[in-house]
Amino acid sequence: MEKKNVLIVGGGGREHAIAWKLGQSEKVGKIYALPGNAGIAEIAECHPDIKATDIDKIVEFVEAHKDIYMTVVAPDDPLAMGLVNRLNAKGHRAFGPTAEAAIIEASKAFSKNLMKKYGIPTAEYEVFDSAKAAHEYVDKCKVPVVLKADGLALGKGVLICGTREAAHDGVKEIMEDKAFGAAGGKVVVESFLVGEEVSVLAYCDGTTVKPMPASRDHKRALDGDKGLNTGGMGTYSPVPFYTKRHEEEAMQKIFVPTVNAMKSEGRPFKGVLYFGLMLCEDGIKVLEYNARFGDPEAQVVLPRLKTDLFDVFEAVIDGTLEKLDVEYREEACVCVVAASGGYPERYEKGKEITFSDVPDDIMVFHAGTAKKDGKVVTSGGRVLGVTALGSDLKAAKARAYEGIKHISFDGMFYRHDICKIV
Ligand code: AMP
Numbered sequence: 001m002e003k004k005n006v007l008i009v010g011g012g013g014r015e016h017a018i019a020w021k022l023g024q025s026e027k028v029g030k031i032y033a034l035p036g037n038a039g040i041a042e043i044a045e046c047h048p049d050i051k052a053t054d055i056d057k058i059v060e061f062v063e064a065h066k067d068i069y070m071t072v073v074a075p076d077d078p079l080a081m082g083l084v085n086r087l088n089a090k091g092h093r094a095f096g097p098t099a100e101a102a103i104i105e106a107s108k109a110f111s112k113n114l115m116k117k118y119g120i121p122t123a124e125y126e127v128f129d130s131a132k133a134a135h136e137y138v139d140k141c142k143v144p145v146v147l148k149a150d151g152l153a154l155g156k157g158v159l160i161c162g163t164r165e166a167a168h169d170g171v172k173e174i175m176e177d178k179a180f181g182a183a184g185g186k187v188v189v190e191s192f193l194v195g196e197e198v199s200v201l202a203y204c205d206g207t208t209v210k211p212m213p214a215s216r217d218h219k220r221a222l223d224g225d226k227g228l229n230t231g232g233m234g235t236y237s238p239v240p241f242y243t244k245r246h247e248e249e250a251m252q253k254i255f256v257p258t259v260n261a262m263k264s265e266g267r268p269f270k271g272v273l274y275f276g277l278m279l280c281e282d283g284i285k286v287l288e289y290n291a292r293f294g295d296p297e298a299q300v301v302l303p304r305l306k307t308d309l310f311d312v313f314e315a316v317i318d319g320t321l322e323k324l325d326v327e328y329r330e331e332a333c334v335c336v337v338a339a340s341g342g343y344p345e346r347y348e349k350g351k352e353i354t355f356s357d358v359p360d361d362i363m364v365f366h367a368g369t370a371k372k373d374g375k376v377v378t379s380g381g382r383v384l385g386v387t388a389l390g391s392d393l394k395a396a397k398a399r400a401y402e403g404i405k406h407i408s409f410d411g412m413f414y415r416h417d418i419c420k421i422v
């Protein structure tokens with residue numbers, strides 16, 4: 001059997017987990033990554049000079065490398081910019097939604113309106129494109145209230161406002177000061193939901209949806225959910241409080257209706273659809289959609305996948321997902337993120353990372369790392385995702401926290417309460 005070469009677009013922990021998993025497939029030959037990072041470079045040919053948002057250069061790269069069979073587009077920006085459309089137009093195979101489908105993440109106004117139109121449960125909301133109208137609404141609405149910048153804002157465009165005053169400040173920040181740039185052209189103002197959060201990622205081929213096991217992210221920077229919102233400081237899977245009953249409810253009321261809705265809108269979704277869910281007293285509600293694997297959710301669900309990831313990607317692209325059995329291990333998985341001091345605000349880069357006898361069972365997914373003079377140095381806020389499988393969450397967590405003790409760099413910090421439920 002001839003092995004197939006794959007290109008992965010992106011350079012974070014999620015992309016390292018995807019590369020690592022694809023590297024285990026007997027069907028996959030060479031792996032390329034744009035830009036990749038120091039960890040991905042151990043299994044793939046990386047090109048650090050081509051960023052994930054340089055979509056012209058990426059298309060050129062694929063055109064020039066005739067040996068690439070499939071391109072996996074992992075991050076939100078190139079998806080929203082239409083990289084998959086561009087590759088398909090030139091006859092190349094690509095995994096990920098088109099720009100028309102990726103809008104489910106790229107515009108919160110679009111996704112809220114979609115849910116309203118198709119009766120998919122979510123927090124009640126209004127969308128405003130003028131600051132004046134948003135301020136007037138905030139004068140009368142119930143608090144706490146949640147403000148969301150419409151566009152992509154690195155997971156940071158959401159403000160939870162406990163008082164009316166804070167909500168006015170938030171409208172000013174998003175719409176007048178443009179703290180999240182062009183993402184703040186419109187604002188979604190929605191009611192505050194109370195409940196437990198769960199992330200469910202699902203493979204979709206436009207028609208069929210196959211949810212992966214649930215995972216839970218810890219979004220705040222510091223222990224006890226203190227500090228600022230981040231891209232995610234750690235994850236675990238499975239989620240014990242997301243029961244069979246929840247799985248059925250979500251499938252029936254959320255997952256299937258969403259995939260059908262996108263199809264009806266002429267925007268069939270092919271790729272990974274990420275459902276950010278809130279388990280509320282009156283049922284499960286959608287907090288957000290993402291058009292891709294979560295990061296660091298991918299780091300805990302991919303190690304649990306038994307089926308060949310390459311086969312899953314093929315089935316998604318070909319629209320044959322219904323026929324594929326996608327299987328998972330019973331074992332639990334926990335990922336603890338090691339971050340640069342100061343993240344998510346200001347932090348320094350270029351700190352040498354020391355790995356001292358990291359046990360073999362620990363998976364160290366690189367997120368923000370680079371090679372410099374033969375050394376591995378930090379190059380981002382989230383630096384590493386130290387990940388372990390275990391017979392249950394308690395065992396997996398103990399191994400992940402043991403693993404992180406073998407790693408250090410100047411200013412490194414991590415949360416000590418990832419998966420504190422066990
Ligand atoms: P999002 O990017 O939309 O997932 O929002 C980021 C985080 O803000 C979520 O993970 C939740 O913790 C919180 N959040 C978002 N929307 C709401 C809401 N309507 N009620 C309560 N919390 C929310």
Ligand code: GLY
Nearest residue numbers: 231232294295296
């Ligand atoms: N961990 C949250 C996200 O990937 O959006």
